[in-house]
Amino acid sequence: MTSQDTGLDTRFTLATAIAREAGAMALDYFNRRDSLVIETKRDLQDVVSIADRNVETLIREKVEAALPGDGFLGEEFGHTAGTSGYTWVVDPIDGTAPFVNGMPNWCVSIAVLHDGVPVIGVIDAPCHGEVYAAATGRGAELNGRRLSLDPSRTIRNGxxxxxxxxxxxxxxxxxxxxxxxxxxxxxxxxxxxxxxxxxxxxxxxxxxxxxxxxxxxxxxxxxxxxxxxxxxxxxxxxxxxxxxxxxxxxxxxxxxxxxxxxxxxx
CATH class of the missing domain: 3.40.190.80 (D-Maltodextrin-Binding Protein; domain 2)
Structure with a gap:
């Protein structure tokens, strides 16, 4: 096993664990969303809350503690360059508008890039109890079940x-x-x-x-x-x-x- 394989495995395990923890935090905020102060960014449809910021902070702190040489880009707090060749790219709550309006269509999204290429992707959808996880050369899974696309599906029958x-x-x-x-x-x-x-x-x-x-x-x-x-x-x-x-x-x-x-x- 090469050092790159080891680095990928380490980050994949970490990304999956962090996504679950971040998803649990986000779900707790979702369940008490009526107490959140909602702010707007670019326009009235582009919203953010303390939930977005605190979930991103959690993810950042976990990554920095485990892999201080990795870079990090988050929607709420921007880009921090790293030295390892790996960069984490994170949306703490993608679908904030559904989130604040009480709909389940939101998720925590964590990607890891290596030299600019996405080599890890983990998406936790807490309201649905679903975790999607993939790493380069290791396939994609939903709650541990392997995903493989059907070539017979087109825009006309899907x-x-x-x-x-x-x-x-x-x-x-x-x-x-x-x-x-x-x-x-x-x-x-x-x-x-x-x-x-x-x-x-x-x-x-x-x-x-x-x-x-x-x-x-x-x-x-x-x-x-x-x-x-x-x-x-x-x-x-x-x-x-x-x-x-x-x-x-x-x-x-x-x-x-x-x-x-x-x-x-x-």
Whole structure:
């Protein structure tokens, strides 16, 4: 076993344990959400609470204590460079809007990059009792059950996940929906891009497209999709690009061509 394999195994074990602990903390906040003070960021739909900040702080502190040379990027507190070649990319609560409104469609998303490539992805969805976990070359699992995508599933016999936010014009969103429906597809949006990417890995959705998304929302899901046998559009992780938004596209093998067309890539 190489030192890189050992480093990956160590971080995969740690990421899975931290995701479960962070998920339990987030669920406790969710169960007493009426007491939370809700703030807005970019607009009235972009919300945050002390739950987001404290869950991210928990994850950061656990990583720093165990692996002080690793870098860390979190949605709430930004980027800290590391020296090990590994960087943790975290959304403490992806789907804060569903979270504060009492809906279960949120998750804790933890990715680990090695030299810019997502090599670990763990997504904990506490309200559903589900933990999605993947590491490069080790496959993807949901609660310990191996995930493997069915190539017969397409946009015409399955559901496609779509995401949107204020970075994207209403007209662009309407066009995406229109083109998908004209191709015989149907869609869903549950408020958490990370969770919908996990659903692609699990075969519940045949693909996912969001024109503008951040690294902390997608990189864990990307690792899951890859290890389940799917495809995703590369996300730019070089330098400052890691902290900026980019289009996100992922698909099972039977839906890739249609998702590439939907995203204007083909």
């Amino acid at each position: 559901m496609t996940g779509l995401g949107a936010n204020s970075y994207v014009t209403p007209e662009a969103v309407a066009d995406i929906v229109s083109r998908l429906l004209h191709e015989g597809g149907t869609f869903m949006r549950n408020g958490s891009g990370a969770l919908m990417l996990a659903y692609v890995a699990a075969g519940r959705l045949v693909g996912y497209y969001e024109p503008y998304m951040h690294a902390w929302d997608c990189l864990a899901g990307y690792c899951l999709v890859t290890e389940a046998g799917g495809w995703h559009l590369p996300f730019p992780t070089e330098g400052e690009k890691l902290t900026r938004g980019s289009p996100v596209v992922a698909a099972g093998p039977g839906a890739r061509i249609d998702l590439e067309k939907l995203a204007g890539l083909a």
